[in-house]
Amino acid sequence: MDSDNEKPRKKKRRPHWIVRGLGPSFTACMGFVISVLYITFPCAWLATHVSVAYPVASAMLLTGTLVTFLVSSFMDPGILHQGPPWPGTAEVAYVIVNGQRYDMDWCSRCEIYLPPAAWHCRRCNACVDRFDHHCEWLNNCVGRRNYRVFLLFLLLLTSYLLLVLSSSLFYLFLTLLTLHQPFSLPHATTVVVMVTSLACVVLVLVILISNIKLISNGEPSxxxxxxxxxxxxxxxxxxxxxxxxxxxxxxxGPRYTTSLIQTGIWGL
Ligand SMILES: [Zn+2]
Ligand SMILES: [Zn+2]
Known part of the structure; x- marks a missing residue:
């Protein structure tokens, strides 16, 4: 499609970063509440009666999860172009990837040609290179630039949730079945923590496994x-x-890589 036939449009702005940050903030608050309950009851008891390794390992995994969560939320996922509309027509409308020709589509909103696996995200109102998906939890796209941080986030979150789940189970086993304590508020809270973390870990594991299959098969998105x-x-x-x-x-890779498209050769 020739860009000369496209009427110039006023480029919509991305939502304000405070609005985009509401989703991640809510997710982080939920994680914070569950973590506080876990640390206050089962983790504190295990630290006193079994080993301090429980709070130390939990703190390390939780810190890593939070850091990768924030980085993948606010990092540029690989937006191809921002600012004024692309001036004029790109010199080529196709690229060669490992000897195979790819005819590029034209994004009339960003007014650029899209390389393979790029996509216009309506939520972010931007074309993202190697677009994987728009993550509602992160409230950001997952694309070329933040994909590996996203993977690390999934890995750390899975490890943390498995630790919370196994520690809580061990706490209930020791206090109820071995020490024969009466069922009380700490035990009820631990059950809530366990149910929540079990639901989360199943969901996160499905996402993690599907991403592992995707990478192994060389699928870009x-x-x-x-x-x-x-x-x-x-x-x-x-x-x-x-x-x-x-x-x-x-x-x-650099931010806003529109100029690379004009070379006609799109590497991996
Ligand atoms: Zn676009
Ligand atoms: Zn998006």
Whole structure:
């Protein structure tokens, strides 16, 4: 599609960062309440009667989870272009990825050509490179630049929830079945913490496993399937080991990478 046929539009602004931060703040508050209940009852009892390793390990995993949560929430996910509309037409309307041609689509909102696996997120009102999905919990897109931080967040969150779950179970086992204490408020609170963390860990594990499969297969996105001419093979798949090396070790890339599209060669 030729950009000359597109009428210039007034670019909508992204929602204010305070509005975009309401979702992450709510999620963080929920996590904070559950963590306070866990630390106050089962974790404190285990620290006194079993080992201080419980609060130390919990604090380390919780800190890591919070840091990666905040970074992936507020980090630029790989927005291709912001500011004034793209001036004029891109010189090419296709790119070559590992020898395969990809005809780029035109985003009339951002007024740019989209490289493979890029997508316009309506929530963020921006085109994001290697768009994976818009995460409602983070209230941010997950894309090329924040994907590995998002993965680390999932890993740390899963580890923390499994620790909360196993510690709470161990606390109930010791106090109720071994010491034969009467069922009281700390036990009831621990049951609430266990049920909540069990529901969360199942959900997070499903997301984590689906992302592990995605990376192993070399799929650039869980929601976008870029179509390549002529044989429709996936040019992003370089084998399981190289796919993982690329995701974990490749440079994050610059912000606002529209100028790279004009070169006509879109690397991995
Ligand atoms: Zn766009
Ligand atoms: Zn988004």
């Amino acid at each position: 869980s929601t976008i399937e870029p179509y390549f001419e002529p044989d429709d093979k996936n040019p992003f798949d370089q084998g399981c080991w190289k796919n993982w090396t690329h995701v974990l070790c490749s440079p994050t």
